[in-house]
Amino acid sequence: MSGLPRPQLRIGLFGAGRVASQLGPALVAAGHHVVFVWSRTAPTAESLAAQLPGTTVLTTLAAPLPAADVYLLAVPDAAVAPLLSSISWPAGALVAHLAGALPLSIFEHQPTVRGGVLYPLQTFSPGRAIDWPTVPLCIEANDLTAETTLLDLARSLSQHVRRLDSAQRLKLHVAAVFANNFTNHLLGIAEALLAEANLPPALLAPLVRETVDKALANPPFSVQTGPAARQDAPTLAAHQAALAAHPAWQALYGQLTASIQAQL
Structure with a gap:
């Protein structure tokens, strides 16, 4: 991306499927550090982590999470709420899902986290490379600091970033x-x-x-x-x-x- 340098962010990535497998390398290419990858299917997490320098595989959700600036939930829509409730999130953690149809209110039952949305408007299929600078990224957050961080993250990936509320999204x-x-x-x-x-x-x-x-x-x-x-x-x-x-x-x-x- 052109313009002023953006801060490198530490990313915790949940999911290793179609979206995560494209997003992980894009995050690294944009200068961020994917701290860990977690997936319900260990081999897929290992395969994705192997493509990302310095990334480890998170093997359990029971232990304290490694520190990250943003935790991204690149998992199926139906898995977001169970995943949110199954993890002991660090106080004040910024957690964002990538779903188009899930409202920001899904974070209401997690009062200790800052909730957000980073929705990529694109179709993801194996073997198809994504041109991330052209992908619209839609941002929503439940506080200004979280929004600013997600906007910085989105703008490091795409030239088309906009704020949308849950109804618009x-x-x-x-x-x-x-x-x-x-x-x-x-x-x-x-x-x-x-x-x-x-x-x-x-x-x-x-x-x-x-x-x-x-x-x-x-x-x-x-x-x-x-x-x-x-x-x-x-x-x-x-x-x-x-x-x-x-x-x-x-x-x-x-x-x-x-x-x-x-x-x-």
Whole structure:
């Protein structure tokens, strides 16, 4: 990152999965020290720690935690609350989760810690490198000192950092599911339909790229095309018939058609 030097932070990293395995090296590259990695699966923690200079594997949550400036919970959403309650945190510890849908209020039952959120708005998959400077990082904290530390940490990783409250972050997370997860699922359906016709997925690549580029350059509802947008009843009926062997996809086609037409 450009600008003034930022303080090196000591990080305690809980988790060694998709997010943590990308975040750990990024933290080191930004000049921070990952003090330890903990995971419910010891081999994954060992594998990640081996990539991070000077990082140890935390093997038990029963002992006092090694000192850190920030403890990051890069674990599944459902594991955050149990993990918070199972650890004897140092008084005044700054603990931040990375979840989009979990509110800051999850820290209310841990009055001795300073709670925060460091939510990376990105999809993480094995074998896919993340360009961290382009990743929006969303910050929330329950006190000003914690917020300042998390902002410094976020700005050392990304050029796109913003403060969001829990309600905004939840709405953003829902939007991200529509934009990413649901879109990916629809592309999977499209690929399966092409396979049934012995057609290559690459046929759709130019169309998909143009669709995304156009939607990013314009309000997406304003550039909607296709048989639903033009009220092409014969084509819609033909498509429904073509999907007869896939009742779930046929129903989804009907629901999406209705949703498109409701926006006209």
